Amino acid sequence: MIELVDLTKKFKDAYAVKNLNMFIEKGEIVGLLGPNGAGKSTAISMLSSLLDPTGGDVRYDNKSIIKSPSAFRKVVGMVPQEIALYEDLTAEENLRFFGRIYQLRGKELNRKIDEVLEQIGLTDRRKEVVKKYSGGMKRRLNIGVALLHDPEVIIMDEPTVGIDPQSRNYILETVKRFNEERKMTVLYTSHYMEEVEFLCDRIYIMDKGNLIASGTKEEIKRILSSENTISIKAERFSTDFIESIKNHPSVNRITVGEKEILIIVPRAVNMFSEVIRIAEQFHIELSSVDNKAPTLEDVFLHLTGRALRD
Amino acid sequence: MIGILLARLKLFVRNPWTFLIFTGMSIFFAFIIGSSEMGGSSIYVPIHSENETIRDSIIGKELAKEEAYSFSWMSEKALKDKIESGKAELGIILHENTFEVLVGVDSPNKGLVQQTVQAAYTKKLQQEQLIDNISTRSDKDKIVEEFTNLRHSPVFKMKTSSFQNEDSFVYDNSLHSLFGFTLFFVIYTIAYNVLPILTEKQDGVWDRIILSPVKKWEMYVANLIYSFLTGYLQVVVIFLTFRFLMGVNFYGRFIESLLLLIPYVFSIVSLSILITAVVKKAQQFNAVLPIVSVSMAMIGGAYWPLEIVSSKVLLTLSKINPIKYGMEILNGATVYGYSFHELLFPISVLVLMGVIMMGIGIHLMESRHV
Numbered sequence: 143m144i145e146l147v148d149l150t151k152k153f154k155d156a157y158a159v160k161n162l163n164m165f166i167e168k169g170e171i172v173g174l175l176g177p178n179g180a181g182k183s184t185a186i187s188m189l190s191s192l193l194d195p196t197g198g199d200v201r202y203d204n205k206s207i208i209k210s211p212s213a214f215r216k217v218v219g220m221v222p223q224e225i226a227l228y229e230d231l232t233a234e235e236n237l238r239f240f241g242r243i244y245q246l247r248g249k250e251l252n253r254k255i256d257e258v259l260e261q262i263g264l265t266d267r268r269k270e271v272v273k274k275y276s277g278g279m280k281r282r283l284n285i286g287v288a289l290l291h292d293p294e295v296i297i298m299d300e301p302t303v304g305i306d307p308q309s310r311n312y313i314l315e316t317v318k319r320f321n322e323e324r325k326m327t328v329l330y331t332s333h334y335m336e337e338v339e340f341l342c343d344r345i346y347i348m349d350k351g352n353l354i355a356s357g358t359k360e361e362i363k364r365i366l367s368s369e370n371t372i373s374i375k376a377e378r379f380s381t382d383f384i385e386s387i388k389n390h391p392s393v394n395r396i397t398v399g400e401k402e403i404l405i406i407v408p409r410a411v412n413m414f415s416e417v418i419r420i421a422e423q424f425h426i427e428l429s430s431v432d433n434k435a436p437t438l439e440d441v442f443l444h445l446t447g448r449a450l451r452d
Numbered sequence: 453m454i455g456i457l458l459a460r461l462k463l464f465v466r467n468p469w470t471f472l473i474f475t476g477m478s479i480f481f482a483f484i485i486g487s488s489e490m491g492g493s494s495i496y497v498p499i500h501s502e503n504e505t506i507r508d509s510i511i512g513k514e515l516a517k518e519e520a521y522s523f524s525w526m527s528e529k530a531l532k533d534k535i536e537s538g539k540a541e542l543g544i545i546l547h548e549n550t551f552e553v554l555v556g557v558d559s560p561n562k563g564l565v566q567q568t569v570q571a572a573y574t575k576k577l578q579q580e581q582l583i584d585n586i587s588t589r590s591d592k593d594k595i596v597e598e599f600t601n602l603r604h605s606p607v608f609k610m611k612t613s614s615f616q617n618e619d620s621f622v623y624d625n626s627l628h629s630l631f632g633f634t635l636f637f638v639i640y641t642i643a644y645n646v647l648p649i650l651t652e653k654q655d656g657v658w659d660r661i662i663l664s665p666v667k668k669w670e671m672y673v674a675n676l677i678y679s680f681l682t683g684y685l686q687v688v689v690i691f692l693t694f695r696f697l698m699g700v701n702f703y704g705r706f707i708e709s710l711l712l713l714i715p716y717v718f719s720i721v722s723l724s725i726l727i728t729a730v731v732k733k734a735q736q737f738n739a740v741l742p743i744v745s746v747s748m749a750m751i752g753g754a755y756w757p758l759e760i761v762s763s764k765v766l767l768t769l770s771k772i773n774p775i776k777y778g779m780e781i782l783n784g785a786t787v788y789g790y791s792f793h794e795l796l797f798p799i800s801v802l803v804l805m806g807v808i809m810m811g812i813g814i815h816l817m818e819s820r821h822v
């Protein structure tokens with residue numbers, strides 16, 4: 143239904159997005175995962191016809207959105223990364239304003255406002271000005287505004303940034319519900335791997351403007367099939383110990399936390415005994431050494447050598 | 453477009469503080485500064501003559517009638533003391549048929565005082581000539597009376613006004629500060645109402661509207677109309693306050709003054725668009741705005757009359773400054789009583805500046821696409 147073909151955006155001399163190829167089928171939830179600065183927002187802006195690409199094309203039902211955006215604009219709902227609301231107006235007034243600009247009027251507008259308020263769980267607080275809302279409530283209204291005109295496709299740019307876990311779950315459940323009940327197509331952008339894993343049928347992973355992996359969760363994780371992720375836990379690590387693990391010939395990648403070290407090693411190698419040997423050598427009291435099921439985080443680490451969140 | 457205007461209006465009602473503060477500041481400053489010097493608005497001029505009769509002659513009487521200056525008779529020594537100690541800008545010494553002006557501080561008043569005294573002498577001369585031509589003594593009084601009547605007829609008045617020399621200028625302090633502060637503070641009200649274009653572009657409200665069926669030109673027009681109207685409302689409120697609460701009569705051209713503000717307000721809307729287009733963030737806007745507005749006000753003569761500025765650079769800069777033309781239009785319409793025709797030049801300049809700045813501003817905004 144939507145297709146990105148070699149989509150490219152260059153700012154001055156740096157590529158924000160480079161030769162991005164993606165497709166989204168009707169009724170899918172597609173995830174776009176990547177750290178800050180990966181180019182997700184830039185890609186989304188071009189996809190929704192708000193930013194002209196330097197090169198490539200975006201096609202909706204085989205017609206270029208870049209050349210004639212109006213058909214796509216009618217069916218798309220956009221949830222911007224920032225809170226794009228009037229903070230001095232109430233939730234209801236915001237919905238009324240954005241409903242009006244979508245040419246909703248009178249009874250229909252009122253019905254739609256009630257419906258959206260219900261969906262985002264703000265019916266009780268509809269008369270309060272937005273600036274008094276919590277971060278989670280603002281985020282919910284930010285999504286609600288994009289639903290007023292019954293879009294077929296909804297594009298969400300990091301809709302859960304900076305909110306409490308409860309609001310976050312609420313939003314994730316809501317998105318899932320839209321997709322299931324209304325057959326809404328969703329493009330969900332995030333730098334939280336768990337969200338994308340929970341929601342999405344297929345996932346694209348971006349880094350520094352480039353697509354580095356794509357496919358279903360299982361397909362992407364299979365990238366790591368020849369490798370294992372091992373978690374090493376202890377109350378305290380010493381620098382010698384870390385250095386020694388890092389320099390071990392079998393260790394491909396390492397991430398060091400305060401009480402946990404993650405290493406990626408070839409599946410064939412028995413790393414457990416090696417880790418225990420090195421721990422004894424440096425007098426480190428390990429609390430556990432585990433083989434971890436690979437996550438998208440691990441895939442990202444494997445592909446880029448960096449953690450998704452830094 | 454109506455929707456956008458309605459939303460703006462609702463936001464205004466909910467948060468009118470910027471508007472009220474700047475309106476209040478204009479009124480406060482115009483009132484304080486305009487009236488503080490108004491108490492001493494008749495300028496103190498020490499005067500002396502060796503010839504005692506001059507004080508009681510027609511010259512003395514004419515000078516005493518003058519409202520703008522209070523001529524104070526004293527000895528020559530006292531007069532020089534006043535000037536030396538800076539208590540008076542200048543002093544006058546009258547002789548039988550000529551006079552001297554002693555200048556302490558070179559100010560625009562010099563020309564005006566000189567002209568006033570000159571007028572008194574001219575009058576004396578005319579009267580003497582008339583009288584000399586009459587032989588019979590009994591007619592003399594009658595002729596003097598007739599002459600006085602004649603002076604009040606319009607024909608003669610027009611002649612006296614031609615005595616004004618090129619260098620001098622009339623300066624109405626209370627109106628000047630009213631105009632100056634009005635034009636100055638309204639920049640803030642307008643600019644802060646244009647700023648949302650920038651912030652809404654950054655937080656995505658603008659994108660939301662672009663995706664909707666609303667046309668882009670409607671977004672610009674709605675925002676610009678709104679900024680224009682709030683700016684204009686502010687100046688109207690200020691002028692109304694001075695007209696009806698403080699009794700300033702705008703030389704009988706109140707409605708004209710209000711209408712003549714339109715090109716100025718328009719040019720400031722455009723200037724705000726240009727500034728908004730050039731800055732990247734609201735913080736930069738907040739930093740740039742006072743610099744632009746204060747220097748514009750200083751260079752454009754909002755704080756003091758441009759006639760006392762002699763720096764070539766500043767005068768050249770003032771030529772591209774909307775405030776200069778705004779002041780010129782307002783002062784011209786009121787104090788100088790110019791006709792619309794005479795005001796056409798500054799009006800055209802403002803409209804032209806407005807169109808150019810608006811064009812560049814919107815073009816920049818669109819091409820940078822924040």
Ligand SMILES: Nc1ncnc2c1ncn2[C@@H]1O[C@H](COP(=O)(O)OP(=O)(O)O)[C@@H](O)[C@H]1O
Pocket residue numbers: 153154157158176177178179180181182183184185821822
């Ligand atoms: N308007 C712009 N001008 C110049 N550089 C930009 C602009 N917008 C984004 N970038 C750059 O493009 C890169 C990708 O940004 P963005 O798409 O916002 O990433 P993400 O949404 O994944 O965090 C970043 O390096 C950013 O600095």
Ligand SMILES: [Mg+2]
Pocket residue numbers: 179182183184223299300
């Ligand atoms: Mg982003």
